[in-house]
Amino acid sequence: MEKKRLLLACVVLSLLMSFTPAHAQSGGITLKLKNAPLSTVMDSIQQQSAWRFSYDLALTPLLKQTTISVNVTNEPVEKVVPLLFEKTGINYRITDNTILLSKNNPPKQDVTDQPVLFQTIKGKVVDKESQAPLPNASITVLNQPEVRGAITDNNGRFSLKVPVGRQVLQCSFLGYQKYTTADVLVISGKETFLTIELQEAAENMQTVTIHANEGAPRALNSMATVSTHTLSAEDAARFAGGYNDPARMVTAFAGVTSGGSGRNNMIVRGNSPKGILWKLEGIEIPSPNHFSQGQGDGGGIFSIIEADALSNFDFFTSAFPAEYGNALSGILDLNLRKGNTDKMEYGLQLGMIGTQASIEGPLSKHKKSSFLFNYRYGNLQFLDKLNLVSLGENSKPPVFQDFNLHVHLPTQKAGDLSVFAIGGISKTGRSPGRNTSGGSMGIGNESNDETENHQMGVVGIKHMQTFANKKTYLRSVVSASWLSDRYENTVLEQDNQHILTDSSRFSYPTVRFSTMLNHKFSAGSVIRAGVNYNHFFYSIYGKRNNRNTGPDIYADQSGNTSSAEGFLQWKYRLAKNLEINTGLHATLFFLNNSNAIEPRFGAKWRTGRNAAISYGFGMHSRIEPISLYLYKMTGADGSITQPNLDLGLTKAVHHVLGYEWAPAKNLRFKLEAYYQYLYDVPVKDDSTSTFSILNTMRGIADSAYANKGKGYNKGIELTMDRSFSDNYYLIFSGTVFDSKYVPGNGKKYNTYFNTGWQVNGLAGKDFKVGRSKQNLLSLNAKAVVHGGFRYSQAQMATNSSGMPYLYYLPEDTYAGQTDKFMQLDAGIKFRKNNRHYSWILSLDVQNLTNRENVLQRDFYIVNGGAMRAEDETDLGIIPILNLKVEF
Numbered sequence: 001m002e003k004k005r006l007l008l009a010c011v012v013l014s015l016l017m018s019f020t021p022a023h024a025q026s027g028g029i030t031l032k033l034k035n036a037p038l039s040t041v042m043d044s045i046q047q048q049s050a051w052r053f054s055y056d057l058a059l060t061p062l063l064k065q066t067t068i069s070v071n072v073t074n075e076p077v078e079k080v081v082p083l084l085f086e087k088t089g090i091n092y093r094i095t096d097n098t099i100l101l102s103k104n105n106p107p108k109q110d111v112t113d114q115p116v117l118f119q120t121i122k123g124k125v126v127d128k129e130s131q132a133p134l135p136n137a138s139i140t141v142l143n144q145p146e147v148r149g150a151i152t153d154n155n156g157r158f159s160l161k162v163p164v165g166r167q168v169l170q171c172s173f174l175g176y177q178k179y180t181t182a183d184v185l186v187i188s189g190k191e192t193f194l195t196i197e198l199q200e201a202a203e204n205m206q207t208v209t210i211h212a213n214e215g216a217p218r219a220l221n222s223m224a225t226v227s228t229h230t231l232s233a234e235d236a237a238r239f240a241g242g243y244n245d246p247a248r249m250v251t252a253f254a255g256v257t258s259g260g261s262g263r264n265n266m267i268v269r270g271n272s273p274k275g276i277l278w279k280l281e282g283i284e285i286p287s288p289n290h291f292s293q294g295q296g297d298g299g300g301i302f303s304i305i306e307a308d309a310l311s312n313f314d315f316f317t318s319a320f321p322a323e324y325g326n327a328l329s330g331i332l333d334l335n336l337r338k339g340n341t342d343k344m345e346y347g348l349q350l351g352m353i354g355t356q357a358s359i360e361g362p363l364s365k366h367k368k369s370s371f372l373f374n375y376r377y378g379n380l381q382f383l384d385k386l387n388l389v390s391l392g393e394n395s396k397p398p399v400f401q402d403f404n405l406h407v408h409l410p411t412q413k414a415g416d417l418s419v420f421a422i423g424g425i426s427k428t429g430r431s432p433g434r435n436t437s438g439g440s441m442g443i444g445n446e447s448n449d450e451t452e453n454h455q456m457g458v459v460g461i462k463h464m465q466t467f468a469n470k471k472t473y474l475r476s477v478v479s480a481s482w483l484s485d486r487y488e489n490t491v492l493e494q495d496n497q498h499i500l501t502d503s504s505r506f507s508y509p510t511v512r513f514s515t516m517l518n519h520k521f522s523a524g525s526v527i528r529a530g531v532n533y534n535h536f537f538y539s540i541y542g543k544r545n546n547r548n549t550g551p552d553i554y555a556d557q558s559g560n561t562s563s564a565e566g567f568l569q570w571k572y573r574l575a576k577n578l579e580i581n582t583g584l585h586a587t588l589f590f591l592n593n594s595n596a597i598e599p600r601f602g603a604k605w606r607t608g609r610n611a612a613i614s615y616g617f618g619m620h621s622r623i624e625p626i627s628l629y630l631y632k633m634t635g636a637d638g639s640i641t642q643p644n645l646d647l648g649l650t651k652a653v654h655h656v657l658g659y660e661w662a663p664a665k666n667l668r669f670k671l672e673a674y675y676q677y678l679y680d681v682p683v684k685d686d687s688t689s690t691f692s693i694l695n696t697m698r699g700i701a702d703s704a705y706a707n708k709g710k711g712y713n714k715g716i717e718l719t720m721d722r723s724f725s726d727n728y729y730l731i732f733s734g735t736v737f738d739s740k741y742v743p744g745n746g747k748k749y750n751t752y753f754n755t756g757w758q759v760n761g762l763a764g765k766d767f768k769v770g771r772s773k774q775n776l777l778s779l780n781a782k783a784v785v786h787g788g789f790r791y792s793q794a795q796m797a798t799n800s801s802g803m804p805y806l807y808y809l810p811e812d813t814y815a816g817q818t819d820k821f822m823q824l825d826a827g828i829k830f831r832k833n834n835r836h837y838s839w840i841l842s843l844d845v846q847n848l849t850n851r852e853n854v855l856q857r858d859f860y861i862v863n864g865g866a867m868r869a870e871d872e873t874d875l876g877i878i879p880i881l882n883l884k885v886e887f
Contacts, residue, residue, distance in 0.1 A: 028074030039063040041070060041084060051077050052135055054153035055101035062090065062103070098153035116772050117164040117833055119186050122342075123194035125156045125171055128222050130520040132470035133157075134198060137173040142180070164188050164774045164833045166727070166766070171196045175523075182666075183724050185234055187831065188774075189838035189886030190345050193338065195311070200523035202573045220314050221333065223321040223528065223569055225581050225602025226616035226656040227672060229253055230314055233337070236307030238724075238764055240782040241825030241846045243880065244307040246332060247289070247299060250315045252762050254672075254717035254733035256330075257755065257786060260855045260874040261823060261846050264289060265299035265697070268317050269674060270713040270739025270753050271329030273298030273697055275622060279333045280305070281420050282475055283514045284326065284534070285458050286483040290400040290426035292454050294485060295506050295540075296625040297698035302378070302400065304424035304456060308347070308358060309374045309404040311337035318674050319616030319654040322569035322583025322600040323516065323530060328622045328652050328678070336406040336420055339370035351882035352386075354378025354400075367410065374404040383878065396451075400426035415465030415474075423457035449490045457482045476515040483508045502544050504555075504700050506627060509537040524573035528583075532565040540627045542700045554702045557630045561591040563623060569600065577606040587649065589623050594648040596621040610663060616656040621649040624682060624693065628701040643704035644682075650693070652678045652711075670719045681709030681741070689744040690813040695752045710742040711751070724764075731762040750790050750814040755821070758786035770832075780827040788818030794859035796867040804865045818854040818871070823847050837887035843879060850877040 029048045033041055042053050042063070055063075066088050072080055081099060085092050093100045125137040133156025141148040141162055150158040166183035176198040186192050197220075219228040229250065236244045239252055247264035250256055257267040265273040276298045278285050289300025316324070316331040324331055339345075339360030347358040356376040363369040381397035402424035409417040429451040460479030467473065484507035490500050516530030542555035569583025581602035588595045598619040606612045624647070631644045658672040682693040685706035692709045715737025722730040739754035764780035793812045798804050829842040847853075856872040 028076055029080060030073050030075075031070045031080065033071075034069045035067045036069070037064050038066045038068060038084065038088065038090075041068065045077060045080070049077055050154070051099060052154040053099050053101060054151050054158065059090070059101060059103060062088075063101075066090075098155070100153070100159075117188050117774055117835060118161045119164050119188055120159060120191045121162055121167065121169070121184070121186060121194065122157070122159045122191060123196060125152050125158065125173070125196045125198060127176075127470075127520070128197035128199045129526045130466070130471050130518070131464070131473050132466055134173050134176070137171055137198070139196075140170045140172075142168040142170050162186055165768065165776075168725075169194070169196075171198060173198055176200050183727075187838045187886065188833035188835065190347075191340055191343070193340070202524045202576045220312060220335075221321060221323075222526065223323065223571055223581050223583070223602075224314065224316065225319070225321075225579075225604050226614045226658050227318040227674070228314055228316050230312060232312045233307045233310045236310075237829075238729075238778070238780055239762060240764075240780040240827040240844065242307075243302065243844065243846075245303045246305060246307055246310065246313065246334060247303050249307075250330075250332070251784075252731065252760055252782060253315070253317075254719050254735050254760065255317055255674075255715065255737070255758075257753070257758060258784075259299075259753075259789075260853065261825075261878070262875045263299050263301065264303060266330055266332075267753050268330040269676065269715060270737055270751060271676075272694055272753065273329075274693075275327065275329030277324065277327035277331045279324075279331065280422070280458065281335060281418065281460060281462050281477060282516070283460060283462075283477040283479050283512055284532070285422075285479070286456055286481055286508065286510075288422060288424070288456055288458075290402070290424055290454065291398060291428060291452070292456075292485065292698070293452075294487065294504070294698040295627055295700050296696075299697075300426075300454075301398070304402040304404075305334060305422055306356070306374050306376060306402070306404055309336055309372060309406070311335045318676070319602065319618040319656045320600070320620065321581065321602070322567045322585045322598075323528065325532070325565045325567070325585050325587050325598070325620075326563075326622050328620055328650065336404065337372065338406065338408045339372035341365065341368045341370045345887070347884065347886045349882055349884040352382055352880050353380060356884075363407070363409070369407075369409045371408070372404070372406045375401075376403070377401050396427070396429040396431055398426065398428035400424060415463055418462040418464075419460070420462065421457070421459040425453075425455050427451075427453045449488075451486070451488045453484075453486045455482065455484045471520045472518065474515065474517050477513070479512045481508075481510045481512070483510075500543075500545060504542040506538070506540045506700065508626070511535045526571045527569070528571075529568045530566070533562065534564070535562045536560060536626060538626050538630075540630060540700065542627070542702065552634070553632070555627055555631060555700050557632070561589075561626070563587065563589045579604045587621055587623075589649060591626070591629055592646050592648075594646075596649050596651060611661045612659070614656075614658040614660070616654065616658075618654045619651065620654060621651045623649060625701070628682065628693075628705070631701045631704070633704055643685075644701065647682055647705060648680050648707045650678070650682065650707075651680045652676055666723045666725045668719075668721045668723070670717075670721065672717045674713070674715055674717075676711070676713040678709075678711030678713075678741075680707040681711055682707060683709035683744045686744045687746070688810075690747075690749060690808075690810055692741045692743045692751075694741045695814075706744070708744060712738075712740045712748075714738055727766040727768070729762070729764050731760070733760045734758070745810060747810065752790045752814055754790055754814070755787035755817075758784070760784055774833050776829075776831040778827075778829040778831070780829075782825040784821070784823045786821050788820050789855060790814035791816045791818065791857040794867065796861065798865075804861050804867075806859055806861060806867065816857070818857060821853045821874075822849075822851055823853065823874075824849050837885060839886070840882075840884045842882045842884070844882075846878040846880070847874070847876060852876065 091102045125134045135152055135154045137152040139150045139158050150160040152158045164186050167186055169181045172178045219230050236242045236249050242248050245264055251258040255269045259265040259267055266276050274296050287298050288304040291301040313335055314333045341362050344361035349356040354377050358374040360372040378400045379397055405421040407419040458481040462477045465474045486505040489502040512534045514532045518528045520526045537560045539558040540555045543553045545551050565587050567585045571581045573579050583600045585598040600618040602616045604612055604614040629644050632640050634640055655675045660670050662668045682705035684691045684703055694711050717735045719733040735758045739751040740748050741751050742748050761783040767777040769775045769777050792808050793816045794806045825846050826848050827844045831840045853874040854871045855874055858870050860868050862868045
């Protein structure tokens with residue numbers, strides 16, 4: 001009974017304190033204490049004012065042992081604090097309404113006297129649902145022999161010194177699930193910043209300790225139920241073959257195929273990479289990749305967004321939460337990390353494909369504002385000179401540049417403001433040789449002059465406002481983006497004259513606005529609603545020259561159109577072990593007023609402390625590239641029509657059933673079965689055609705389509721994830737799936753992406769080296785094996801003139817399959833931590849065995865009238881050596 005009364009008193013006191021005005025800190029306090037422990041005096045000050053104390057847990061014994069006498073009446077806290085800590089060996093610093101305490105540092109010793117290096121871990125602890133800061137949360141370092149920890153201040157911030165190396169932190173707060181981080185890498189060259197989100201317990205449990213499942217990384221999006229992976233920037237640096245590219249990272253997971261090491265495409269559960277949605281800071285962005293190959297391409301060679309500039313992010317592969325629209329196969333929801341708020345930090349990297357420089361630091365230490373800027377320049381010609389990549393004798397060196405920028409401007413009352421920007425340019429092509437044959441050299445040989453230029457950029461402003469009730473926040477983002485691509489191909493004719501054979505270009509300046517309101521009714525009930533508006537400007541041109549029929553301009557249009565989305569979703573815990581996520585998403589495409597109403601549902605039932613069953617359902621849709629809708633067709637009489645202008649959205653229904661089991665700490669098994677039904681798919685409106693947009697990855701449309709196609713993807717995935725701890729990690733996954741489509745002729749065929757099965761394996765081990773065991777030698781490996789890609793077998797015949805030609809039987813559509821794809825990647829990295837800086841030497845080797853995997857098989861007629869199969873193979877062995885310095 002006494003405990004209940006005490007708890008009730010604490011709750012009432014907390015409510016009274018939560019309504020204390022922000023300016024209460026300027027009022028006076030009264031203390032009449034004699035020989036009282038410092039901890040008791042501090043408690044009394046916190047009870048009488050809005051002031052809070054923040055300190056390392058190692059100070060707790062000293063605060064309890066040190067006694068003082070104080071007698072003040074209605075005095076400002078600012079005048080009382082100096083009296084408390086005089087001659088106590090404790091330093092204090094006042095920041096806003098928080099008093100930061102630390103122990104007096106001993107005199108500095110020479111480096112040789114103290115070989116152990118220390119660095120600062122800083123961070124913020126917030127409520128996962130409301131994003132409100134949690135003051136007085138406890139942070140404890142678990143893997144250190146001495147007590148190390150901190151208490152968060154009134155803004156939820158904490159800071160503590162720890163030895164350089166990997167550290168395990170546990171965060172706890174009354175009424176919330178305890179959360180233990182994975183091994184956090186602390187280096188000497190840069191401070192470490194963590195954002196820890198705690199989940200409130202569904203019911204008030206006074207004496208029971210509540211733990212989050214340490215074996216399962218939690219999705220950042222609290223509405224996610226199934227098919228979600230959460231990754232960090234360290235994962236990008238750790239995974240072999242990742243190249244610090246977020247898109248390449250996710251190909252390590254079950255159900256995701258890259259389509260070859262030369263590209264960072266994401267083929268998710270048998271779907272084309274075109275179905276991927278990219279988001280940055282809560283708003284949709286164009287595909288941020290270098291060397292994209294035309295309109296709609298969901299990949300490239302490298303991502304424009306460097307992993308070092310990212311904080312943790314979510315990757316979804318099916319049945320997405322209701323806030324996500326315009327996606328069919330997968331979603332990358334990226335966030336840029338914030339710069340250091342207390343000191344300047346720098347990074348320089350020199351590697352075989354280019355150089356990189358980064359700078360970050362405070363704009364105002366008092367206001368905790370910061371900036372982060374990253375720039376990169378690359379040229380693949382160096383790899384070509386070393387015969388590691390074959391660019392061709394007349395190739396123009398592929399060159400790229402990009403930058404990432406994030407400025408964070410928090411305020412006291414007006415919320416947090418962020419300015420973010422990314423941008424990249426890339427260009428390549430082929431220079432012509434000299435025609436000495438006296439005729440046309442034809443497409444595909446060294447006398448072609450090809451030029452490809454790709455540009456992409458985004459600039460945006462994000463505002464985050466947490467309301468005074470600490471249960472509601474409003475997130476609003478406005479952005480402007482630019483996406484353009486230009487391709488030209490000329491062929492050398494007689495007298496060395498260049499004849500244009502193919503020319504296409506497009507540009508899409510886009511303005512977007514997104515706003516979302518999130519309200520937490522209770523620990524078990526959260527609602528979220530928002531709207532998105534996109535205004536597209538477009539300029540599209542496509543032309544090709546046919547030797548027999550002359551020029552054909554199949555796209556030539558500019559203008560603007562728009563789309564709008566709205567969503568409402570609700571998460572509710574029916575019981576402490578059963579959670580429901582339900583919602584509705586709506587999309588309207590103003591070009592032709594096509595629309596979609598999409599219900600979403602997710603449920604997770606925890607059958608025990610370490611096991612859960614989940615189910616997800618969702619209807620989804622996607623707007624195809626605008627050029628598809630604007631295709632112009634010229635009739636026999638010269639009339640021009642736009643047959644695709646009324647095409648509707650491509651749609652899909654997703655079902656996912658999953659089971660998770662965590663038999664031990666940091667070990668998790670996950671089984672998921674999925675079924676996807678795609679409908680209203682654009683196909684050629686021809687009863688004999690086998691074409692479907694589901695098999696394409698890029699390009700400006702040059703045909704008339706109808707929403708008559710269908711698609712079917714089904715499969716089972718099993719993953720064993722032993723997350724990083726004790727200096728090693730293991731991830732193994734296996735997938736068996738089937739991917740089919742129905743084109744205009746009404747028959748069912750394999751899709752190009754139906755490889756049938758896939759097995760992935762990742763492993764890594766860190767070795768502590770050096771006199772103080774604070775340097776790291778890391779070994780990592782990644783193995784991928786899956787069925788071969790599909791192709792259609794050609795047939796050869798001769799016409800009435802005796803000329804050979806190729807044709808394809810409908811029953812042979814994607815019936816053929818190349819040999820299985822096998823690739824082994826490996827990486828080795830050495831990190832040397834010094835007193836004020838660290839350097840990293842890394843070697844990442846892709847396709848270690850130099851296997852020539854076949855990506856595509858085409859057929860040609862060669863001289864003599866014979867048919868020949870020609871295989872497009874993946875890149876061979878590619879070693880990338882980098883040296884990086886952080887200080």
